[in-house]
Amino acid sequence: MKTLLKNARILTLVNDEIIEGDILITDNRITKIEKNIKDKADKVIDCEGNLLMPGFKNVHAHTAMIFARSYADDLPLHEWLFDKIFPLEEKFIDGDIYHLTKVGILEYLTSGITFAFDMYFHTEEIKQASEEMGFRTTILFTSLNDKVDFMEKKVLSNRGDNLVNYCLGIHAEYTTPIERIREIAALSHKIKAPVFTHVGETESEVQGCVERYGKTPLKLMIEEGLFDYGGGGFHCNYFTDEEIELAKKHNFNIITCPCSNLKLASGIAPIAKYQKAGLNIGIGTDGAASNNALDMFREMYLVSTLQKVTNKDAACMDGYDVLKMATLGGATALGLDECDVLAPGKLADIIMIDLKNPAMQPLNNIKKNIVYAGSKDIVKMTMINGKVLYYNKEFFVGEDVNEIYRKAQEVTDRLKG
Amino acid sequence: MKTLLKNARILTLVNDEIIEGDILITDNRITKIEKNIKDKADKVIDCEGNLLMPGFKNVHAHTAMIFARSYADDLPLHEWLFDKIFPLEEKFIDGDIYHLTKVGILEYLTSGITFAFDMYFHTEEIKQASEEMGFRTTILFTSLNDKVDFMEKKVLSNRGDNLVNYCLGIHAEYTTPIERIREIAALSHKIKAPVFTHVGETESEVQGCVERYGKTPLKLMIEEGLFDYGGGGFHCNYFTDEEIELAKKHNFNIITCPCSNLKLASGIAPIAKYQKAGLNIGIGTDGAASNNALDMFREMYLVSTLQKVTNKDAACMDGYDVLKMATLGGATALGLDECDVLAPGKLADIIMIDLKNPAMQPLNNIKKNIVYAGSKDIVKMTMINGKVLYYNKEFFVGEDVNEIYRKAQEVTDRLKG
Numbered sequence: 001m002k003t004l005l006k007n008a009r010i011l012t013l014v015n016d017e018i019i020e021g022d023i024l025i026t027d028n029r030i031t032k033i034e035k036n037i038k039d040k041a042d043k044v045i046d047c048e049g050n051l052l053m054p055g056f057k058n059v060h061a062h063t064a065m066i067f068a069r070s071y072a073d074d075l076p077l078h079e080w081l082f083d084k085i086f087p088l089e090e091k092f093i094d095g096d097i098y099h100l101t102k103v104g105i106l107e108y109l110t111s112g113i114t115f116a117f118d119m120y121f122h123t124e125e126i127k128q129a130s131e132e133m134g135f136r137t138t139i140l141f142t143s144l145n146d147k148v149d150f151m152e153k154k155v156l157s158n159r160g161d162n163l164v165n166y167c168l169g170i171h172a173e174y175t176t177p178i179e180r181i182r183e184i185a186a187l188s189h190k191i192k193a194p195v196f197t198h199v200g201e202t203e204s205e206v207q208g209c210v211e212r213y214g215k216t217p218l219k220l221m222i223e224e225g226l227f228d229y230g231g232g233g234f235h236c237n238y239f240t241d242e243e244i245e246l247a248k249k250h251n252f253n254i255i256t257c258p259c260s261n262l263k264l265a266s267g268i269a270p271i272a273k274y275q276k277a278g279l280n281i282g283i284g285t286d287g288a289a290s291n292n293a294l295d296m297f298r299e300m301y302l303v304s305t306l307q308k309v310t311n312k313d314a315a316c317m318d319g320y321d322v323l324k325m326a327t328l329g330g331a332t333a334l335g336l337d338e339c340d341v342l343a344p345g346k347l348a349d350i351i352m353i354d355l356k357n358p359a360m361q362p363l364n365n366i367k368k369n370i371v372y373a374g375s376k377d378i379v380k381m382t383m384i385n386g387k388v389l390y391y392n393k394e395f396f397v398g399e400d401v402n403e404i405y406r407k408a409q410e411v412t413d414r415l416k417g
Numbered sequence: 418m419k420t421l422l423k424n425a426r427i428l429t430l431v432n433d434e435i436i437e438g439d440i441l442i443t444d445n446r447i448t449k450i451e452k453n454i455k456d457k458a459d460k461v462i463d464c465e466g467n468l469l470m471p472g473f474k475n476v477h478a479h480t481a482m483i484f485a486r487s488y489a490d491d492l493p494l495h496e497w498l499f500d501k502i503f504p505l506e507e508k509f510i511d512g513d514i515y516h517l518t519k520v521g522i523l524e525y526l527t528s529g530i531t532f533a534f535d536m537y538f539h540t541e542e543i544k545q546a547s548e549e550m551g552f553r554t555t556i557l558f559t560s561l562n563d564k565v566d567f568m569e570k571k572v573l574s575n576r577g578d579n580l581v582n583y584c585l586g587i588h589a590e591y592t593t594p595i596e597r598i599r600e601i602a603a604l605s606h607k608i609k610a611p612v613f614t615h616v617g618e619t620e621s622e623v624q625g626c627v628e629r630y631g632k633t634p635l636k637l638m639i640e641e642g643l644f645d646y647g648g649g650g651f652h653c654n655y656f657t658d659e660e661i662e663l664a665k666k667h668n669f670n671i672i673t674c675p676c677s678n679l680k681l682a683s684g685i686a687p688i689a690k691y692q693k694a695g696l697n698i699g700i701g702t703d704g705a706a707s708n709n710a711l712d713m714f715r716e717m718y719l720v721s722t723l724q725k726v727t728n729k730d731a732a733c734m735d736g737y738d739v740l741k742m743a744t745l746g747g748a749t750a751l752g753l754d755e756c757d758v759l760a761p762g763k764l765a766d767i768i769m770i771d772l773k774n775p776a777m778q779p780l781n782n783i784k785k786n787i788v789y790a791g792s793k794d795i796v797k798m799t800m801i802n803g804k805v806l807y808y809n810k811e812f813f814v815g816e817d818v819n820e821i822y823r824k825a826q827e828v829t830d831r832l833k834g
Contacts, residue, residue: 053472065425066778066779067779069778069779069781069786069790070736070781070782070783070785070786070789070790071781071782073736073782073785073786073789074731074732074733074734074735074736074785075731075732076730076731076732077731080731093517103775103778103779104775106775107776110774110775110794112775120595150445155468183553234817235713249449259718259722261726262722262723262725262726263722263789264724264725264731265725265726265727265728265729265730265733266726268726271538288790289792290687291789292776292786292789292790293776293789293790293791293792294776295776295792296789297792298715298718298792301676301715303677304680305679305680306679308679308680308681308682309678309679309682309683309684309685311682312678312682313493313682314491314492314494314497314681314682315492315493316495317491317492318490318491319487319490319491329729343676355525356819356822358520358521358523358524358527358818358822359527359709359710359711359712361483361486361520361821361822361825361826362483362484362486362520362825362829362830363826364485364487364488364829364833365487365488365490366487368487368490368491369486369487369490369709372487372490372680372708372709372710373486373487373705373708373712374710375710375711375712375715375792375793375794376776376792376793376794377527377792377793377794393810401773401775402773405773405775405778408778408779409778409779411781412779412781413779416781
């Protein structure tokens with residue numbers, strides 16, 4: 001199966017230039033990027049000068065949590081979590097996560113997100129939903145019930161061109177006994193695999209850890225050897241200077257989730273400081289329960305502008321740097337070197353940005369304007385693994401969208417009931 | 418001409434309920450809101466359960482500034498304004514504002530914005546663009562060149578059902594001689610008309626005013642009688658407690674522009690505090706040069722979530738209150754009592770929210786979720802004055818959109834050249 005994307009502007013992210021040309025895709029991989037490709041293709045899409053670029057990598061997600069979208073807005077954090085979210089999560093039955101995850105994936109497609117680093121219960125249902133819809137996911141193990149040999153087998157089965165892969169993790173220091181932290185650290189050492197976790201999300205989390213262990217959570221986990229083979233943290237709003245230095249030494253990746261952090265009043269991560277320290281930075285949406293949207297455009301806008309306002313400097317945090325965090329930064333954090341940039345041999349995870357959307361007009365600095373004026377509205381196509389899953393606001397995921405909604409609503413109503 | 422919008426959920430904003438029913442529009446006004454309207458209509462639109470609500474009121478705009486969108490991102494405020502924006506604005510020739518304004522209006526339509534309070538040069542060109550496209554605008558006079566009798570005549574010609582009306586204003590204290598402030602105050606008294614201005618946008622603006630006059634800008638202008646017949650201020654990031662009290666006494670309207678304030682590192686307005694003081698609050702996008710998008714969804718999200726994070730309280734600033742600021746709050750500020758809510762007799766400025774967009778699924782709290790997960794992507798229809806100007810991502814503005822883009826690009830390239 002050959003697909004030809006013609007007459008495009010292309011930001012390959014191999015370098016910083018926008019070139020003009022065509023992209024030929026054979027099955028699930030890019031085979032050619034050139035001007036005026038003459039190959040016969042089974043499917044030809046005229047891009048009409050619109051921009052092709054690598055899809056966004058959403059590197060922190062709880063996709064199935066769309067059931068709680070706007071179910072418990074505007075509540076204090078503790079009440080939101082303990083009185084609203086946890087009681088509903090206790091009611092899950094088999095199949096729920098499968099149906100809910102699908103709605104989240106539909107939303108990812110509308111935002112040009114071609115990959116999610118997903119952390120939730122019933123991982124086999126996440127896998128099934130992702131594979132059936134053609135979506136690329138790495139599943140993070142964080143349940144205390146996951147057995148070490150099961151996780152070892154899953155992580156060792158990873159291949160760059162799988163739609164679904166696995167990663168070691170813990171939920172967070174404050175929810176994980178020290179024995180489990182050590183167990184995961186030992187497995188990470190044994191199979192040389194990175195580990196990810198929530199860390200430094202709230203001030204009270206950090207204080208609690210200091211009370212328990214006499215040290216801040218990142219320092220504790222680094223000293224326990226959890227990140228000796230890399231990995232990273234979600235949120236990272238509260239790191240000491242010592243932790244920043246340790247993070248740098250361990251190639252610890254920062255995953256920032258500005259929308260969730262604002263909505264839950266957790267704080268604002270000092271991303272400009274992390275960038276200056278040379279840390280790699282990726283961006284995540286977190287779950288819809290706390291965001292409420294699964295939208296990389298809103299996240300990108302905030303990664304930049306929150307640094308400007310908190311540093312009182314409009315020149316702080318270059319827009320194009322943020323575009324790279326949402327693509328390359330996430331890919332680097334997760335080791336996605338088969339779908340990081342657009343080049344022959346790479347997996348075809350490609351999005352088309354509609355430059356004829358009024359928010360993209362006139363054409364001045366296209367790359368920065370995607371960050372500063374972009375929204376889901378400018379996404380014209382989302383292709384994953386060589387397949388067009390979303391085009392001109394229509395979904396091609398092998399199933400009627402209304403049926404997906406109906407089932408997710410049914411699950412949601414039962415959980416709330 | 419009768420248009421029937423059938424099978425809708427309807428948030429009239431007459432009260433807080435979402436009802437089910439149809440809306441009948443005769444020419445430019447709503448004539449009936451009921452279940453199962455049987456009237457024959459020239460045009461019938463099946464809303465398929467999607468939500469109809471009043472359009473958003475963008476109550477601070479410099480619409481034509483789209484020429485500078487992403488032309489000068491990531492620069493310090495002073496350099497951005499004096500080295501980049503002002504030199505281009507000096508090059509305007511007749512017709513430029515007309516062509517540029519049209520692109521801004523297209524973008525408003527994509528964001529469900531049915532009204533703009535526009536402040537820019539060449540006001541007759543803003544009027545022409547708005548009327549030709551069918552967009553509702555109130556033009557704010559702020560040029561020092563506008564003669565008092567000209568402004569008086571224009572403001573006295575205002576009618577609630579005009580597409581284009583006028584309002585008195587000054588640009589800001591720091592750009593306006595005290596004699597002009599007094600002249601506008603006198604005219605406001607003579608014709609009993611409100612006055613609007615930029616105020617309290619940056620700390621340096623406030624300091625400068627204190628140095629010049631020994632008092633803060635809002636206090637100065639209130640003491641000069643500028644707001645004795647109402648009006649309001651754009652940005653309002655830095656008001657003293659004394660100013661908040663004075664504002665309340667004068668029915669002074671707060672117009673907040675969070676995106677622009679973040680991107681230019683101006684600050685974060687204490688909206689929760691203003692709300693507590695009982696001030697009316699509207700929301701504006703400001704111009705694309707400093708935002709860069711003309712998008713009410715991004716503004717609404719930030720009006721709420723920035724208050725949560727700065728007040729360290731996830732319960733601060735209710736999402737539905739913010740939805741009302743973006744509609745009723747703006748309408749109240751501008752005296753738009755003919756298009757504030759959906760009811761028989763009101764002008765038909767109506768938008769349709771696509772509840773089948775994945776970001777709106779499942780249905781939990783629809784009103785709050787528009788604020789927390791909405792984006793331009795969920796706007797299915799924008800109707801102004803009874804005419805559908807935008808439907809299913811297509812524009813109906815009496816002119817080819819690509820031609821509008823071509824002319825705006827031509828103007829932009831000449832300005833930059």
